[in-house]
Amino acid sequence: MTVTPTEKTAAEQARKTESNGTERTGARTAEAAGVITGARERIDALDDRIIGLIQERMAVSAVIQQARIASGGRRVNLSREMEVLGHYREALGKPGTALAMTLLELCRGKI
Numbered sequence: 001m002t003v004t005p006t007e008k009t010a011a012e013q014a015r016k017t018e019s020n021g022t023e024r025t026g027a028r029t030a031e032a033a034g035v036i037t038g039a040r041e042r043i044d045a046l047d048d049r050i051i052g053l054i055q056e057r058m059a060v061s062a063v064i065q066q067a068r069i070a071s072g073g074r075r076v077n078l079s080r081e082m083e084v085l086g087h088y089r090e091a092l093g094k095p096g097t098a099l100a101m102t103l104l105e106l107c108r109g110k111i
């Protein structure tokens, strides 16, 4: 199979585009691609910490639920869940409520 000069140029351009990160980041300049790549690394590190904190929250919540159930009480305490929902809503607005509901779902019943 023969490769025409036009095909060679297209392949070289594709390689350059990838090497300056614009393909991967959606940026139109190498400079913007550099900013995005660095910021994405920070986001990945933050997400790892957030996931770790959620796992820690699940473990602490399980301790509370276990103690309450062992004492003859119920797993769920709705008035406390309302406080948690209010806390997130005050800090983050309406999406905060949705986030808190997901957190409560993750934390409930893991024992």
Ligand SMILES: C=C(O[C@@H]1C=C(C(=O)O)C=C[C@H]1O)C(=O)O
Residues within 6 Å of the ligand: 060, 061, 062, 064, 065, 075, 076, 077, 078, 080, 081, 084, 103, 104, 107, 108
């Ligand atoms: C952890 C508790 O138990 C349950 C789990 C909650 C939570 O994960 O925040 C909140 C209320 C309860 O339904 C608690 O009562 O504080």
